[in-house]
Amino acid sequence: MKMKRRSFLKACGVMTGYAVLSMNIATEAIASVMSFVGLRQKSVYAADANSKIYKYRKSQNNPMIAKIYNKKNGFLHDGPCGHKSHELLHTHYIDRSAKLSALKGKGYKFNF
Amino acid sequence: MRLIEGVMYRNYAPPKGADPDRITFVMVDEDKCQGCGACDEVCATGAIQSINDDGIHRIVDPVACMNCGQCLTNCPYGAISEGVSFVDELFEKLKDPDTVVVSMPAPSVRYGLGECFGAATGTYVGGKMHAALRKLGFNYIWDTEFAADLTIMEEGTELIHRVKEQGQKDARPLPQFTSCCPGWIKFAETYYPDLMPNLSSCKSPIGMLGPLCKTYGAKETGTSPKKIYTVSIMPCIAKKYEGIRPELTDSGFSDIDATINTRELAYMIKAAGIDFNNLPDEDPDPVLGESTGAATIFGNSGGVMEAALRLAYEELSGEKLKNPEIKVVRTHEGINTADIKVPNFGVVKVAVASGLKNAAKLCDEVRAGKSPYHFIEIMTCPGGCVNGGGQPLDPEIQASLFRSTVAQINKRFRVRKIKA
Ligand code: SF4
Ligand code: SF4
Numbered sequence: 230m231k232m233k234r235r236s237f238l239k240a241c242g243v244m245t246g247y248a249v250l251s252m253n254i255a256t257e258a259i260a261s262v263m264s265f266v267g268l269r270q271k272s273v274y275a276a277d278a279n280s281k282i283y284k285y286r287k288s289q290n291n292p293m294i295a296k297i298y299n300k301k302n303g304f305l306h307d308g309p310c311g312h313k314s315h316e317l318l319h320t321h322y323i324d325r326s327a328k329l330s331a332l333k334g335k336g337y338k339f340n341f
Numbered sequence: 342m343r344l345i346e347g348v349m350y351r352n353y354a355p356p357k358g359a360d361p362d363r364i365t366f367v368m369v370d371e372d373k374c375q376g377c378g379a380c381d382e383v384c385a386t387g388a389i390q391s392i393n394d395d396g397i398h399r400i401v402d403p404v405a406c407m408n409c410g411q412c413l414t415n416c417p418y419g420a421i422s423e424g425v426s427f428v429d430e431l432f433e434k435l436k437d438p439d440t441v442v443v444s445m446p447a448p449s450v451r452y453g454l455g456e457c458f459g460a461a462t463g464t465y466v467g468g469k470m471h472a473a474l475r476k477l478g479f480n481y482i483w484d485t486e487f488a489a490d491l492t493i494m495e496e497g498t499e500l501i502h503r504v505k506e507q508g509q510k511d512a513r514p515l516p517q518f519t520s521c522c523p524g525w526i527k528f529a530e531t532y533y534p535d536l537m538p539n540l541s542s543c544k545s546p547i548g549m550l551g552p553l554c555k556t557y558g559a560k561e562t563g564t565s566p567k568k569i570y571t572v573s574i575m576p577c578i579a580k581k582y583e584g585i586r587p588e589l590t591d592s593g594f595s596d597i598d599a600t601i602n603t604r605e606l607a608y609m610i611k612a613a614g615i616d617f618n619n620l621p622d623e624d625p626d627p628v629l630g631e632s633t634g635a636a637t638i639f640g641n642s643g644g645v646m647e648a649a650l651r652l653a654y655e656e657l658s659g660e661k662l663k664n665p666e667i668k669v670v671r672t673h674e675g676i677n678t679a680d681i682k683v684p685n686f687g688v689v690k691v692a693v694a695s696g697l698k699n700a701a702k703l704c705d706e707v708r709a710g711k712s713p714y715h716f717i718e719i720m721t722c723p724g725g726c727v728n729g730g731g732q733p734l735d736p737e738i739q740a741s742l743f744r745s746t747v748a749q750i751n752k753r754f755r756v757r758k759i760k761a
Contacts, residue, residue: 265462265735266724267673269452270641272463273727274671276452277634282467286634286665287651288490288497293631297557298494304557309498317552317591318495319542322526324534328362328404337401340387341532341701 342422346457346604347734348413349422354430357595361582365424366408367730371397373420380412380421385697385721386528404531407697409524409721410578410730425581427572427599428609434570434599435478441568443554444479445547446470448486449576449640449726450603456733457607458617463727468622473610475623483558484625485573486632488550489639489648492521496543496645497652500716514539516692516707516714519645521545523583524721528697533704546639547573547580548589551596553629561628566594573600576640576729579721602731634665642695642725643672646718650681650689657686673724675699678714693718695725 276282285291297304305313333339342349355364369380369389376396380389388405389398389412398420400406413421434440455466471482499517506512520526520541529536543549551573555566573584583589584600601609610617625631635651638644647667654662669679672693681689692714694700700719706712722728 266728268461269449269463269727270671270673270724272452272465273448273638273641273644276465276467277638278666282465283632283634283637287655287662288493288633288635288648289652289655291487291490291631291633291636293487293628294490294494296628297491304560309494310502314495317556318491318544318549320544320548320588321542322530322534322537322540323588324537325362325404325527325531326534329531332402332404337390337405338387339405340385340698 345426345428345608347419348604349419350426350428350605351422351424352429353425354427354599355425355585358587359585360587361585362404364582364585365400365403366578366581367400367406367410367413368422368424369397369399370420370422371399373418374398375418375420377417379415379417383411383415385411385701386532407524407527407531407721408579408582408730409697411722413578414728414730414732414734423578426605427601428605431572431599431601432609432612439568440570441480441564442478443481443483443558443569443571444474444574445483445485445488445550445554445571445597446474446574446606447547447576447580447640447726448489448637449729449732450574450606451637452640452727453576453603453732454607457604457611460618468624469617469620470606471625472620472623473606473615473617476615476620477609477613479572481554481558481562481629482623482625483550483554483629484632485546485550486636486639487625487629488546488553489636490633491549491553492543492546492639492645493635493648493652495549496520496541497649497656499541499543500649500653501656504715516712516717517541519649519716519718521639521645522720522726523577523579525697525700525719527579527582528700528721529704532701533708536704536707539707544589545583546636547575547597548583550629551589552592555592555594555596558629566592569594570598571596573597574602574606575600576603576726576732577722578602578730580731602729604731604733607733640726641671642674642720642723643670643677643693643718644725646670646691646693646716649716650691653689654681654683657689658684660684670718676702689716690714691716691718693720695720695723697721 374397389400392399451467451470455464503513518540551571554571559566581600584597589596635648647670650667651665672695676699677693
């Protein structure tokens with residue numbers, strides 16, 4: 230089996246120095262991403278609060294939502310979580326853990 | 342392969358019926374990888390690992406990877422590429438007079454797209470985005486934001502039902518987890534399948550809009566659903582996986598025919614020679630196009646929670662929520678928890694997690710039966726979809742200064758390696 234990079238580094242005796250440096254770099258990168266994200270997030274909240282962009286701020290006030298759930302002739306006239314909603318808008322989930330266990334069985338390690 | 346907004350893409354559109362678990366959505370070019378390890382620092386699952394002495398990285402198997410693309414956006418060498426792209430197929434469909442092509446852009450796309458045309462980070466370009474989609478030849482400019490409003494109605498109602506049925510036989514468990522983020526959903530299915538009953542049964546906004554286009558939208562516009570080709574436009578790579586889930590066929594057809602991300606949309610606009618910056622602001626088409634501020638904040642971590650609370654508060658209390666801003670749940674990073682006092686009802690306990698490492702902490706609590714919350718929102722990407730793996734890259738990450746620092750360290754490492 231080939232040596233993993235980390236164990237190789239340990240063998241070379243530079244593990245600590247390298248790990249510190251590489252960790253700092255990743256942290257630096259993540260910090261820069263977070264400030265970047267802050268800018269995009271701010272813009273999202275500004276649009277939400279701007280009545281020129283969004284006339285309504287609550288989903289239940291969207292006139293097209295009222296139309297689709299209209300009790301008389303709406304497409305989803307039986308309301309949220311009604312029969313038609315369950316048919317079209319709800320789903321089920323699939324247990325994918327066996328595929329992961331198979332990989333672990335081959336010797337791979339994951340974080341969870 | 343071709344370069345799209347700084348990222349390499351394989352020209353591969355999976356055929357109908359393909360198994361999403363066997364498709365590589367995110368992949369490492371081993372010739373470009375410098376072994377710096379930035380990718381495995383940001384990957385929550387450990388799916389991307391060093392495979393040899395030089396530290397060259399690889400995603401060991403698509404099964405372990407959530408397709409979030411965080412490794413891709415953080416690789417300083419541009420060594421990580423996308424394995425799926427519907428761009429060529431979409432250009433063909435847009436040319437075909439017999440195909441009715443429907444656009445379905447996610448909230449976050451309109452906060453990222455402008456960056457590809459020189460705008461400042463985060464600039465809102467919703468009006469220009471709708472105009473550009475029309476110019477590209479999309480027949481209906483429908484919008485995933487409408488479906489976000491619908492998701493709030495469905496998911497909020499589900500939460501109210503779950504709260505009310507506690508103590509009854511066959512009650513669905515609390516907390517209820519949100520189900521909008523495809524990276525998180527695959528994560529739960531793979532690493533925490535025992536918590537599947539806690540996942541909201543609601544499809545994500547795009548999962549709802551797809552089948553509505555081919556049923557309700559088809560009816561409203563007098564279009565044959567057979568001819569409709571639905572295009573999910575996302576800030577995300579994991580949405581490409583969601584789009585081809587075999588169970589998403591409730592319209593009687595594939596609900597979502599193609600998924601592209603913000604970078605690919607920018608590429609298509611440029612390839613079509615559209616002068617994006619001088620486009621007038623245009624509105625989406627009615628019926629499945631109109632949306633609210635609650636829908637647009639889905640792009641931020643804590644947004645689905647805040648939007649849901651704007652509904653739940655009014656439904657549970659019977660009173661109007663005067664100020665819709667519920668700032669305590671807005672999340673920049675980490676885990677955020679809050680007690681929301683609802684008159685005539687009591688306290689709604691909520692938690693918001695940004696990133697899968699944080700999600701796992703909340704999952705472990707639920708697994709141990711120690712979770713005090715009613716409702717938990719999880720987003721895989723830091724800060725939410727606005728920083729999704731399909732958004733324009735942060736120029737800082739690939740900036741020369743950063744690259745040279747990494748290169749220096751690598752050089753030192755190699756020197757030592759030779760001596761050793
Ligand atoms: S971040 Fe990029 S260069 Fe660094 S190890 Fe990962 S794939 Fe290789
Ligand atoms: S796409 Fe996400 S889960 Fe997959 S290897 Fe990259 S960071 Fe890890």
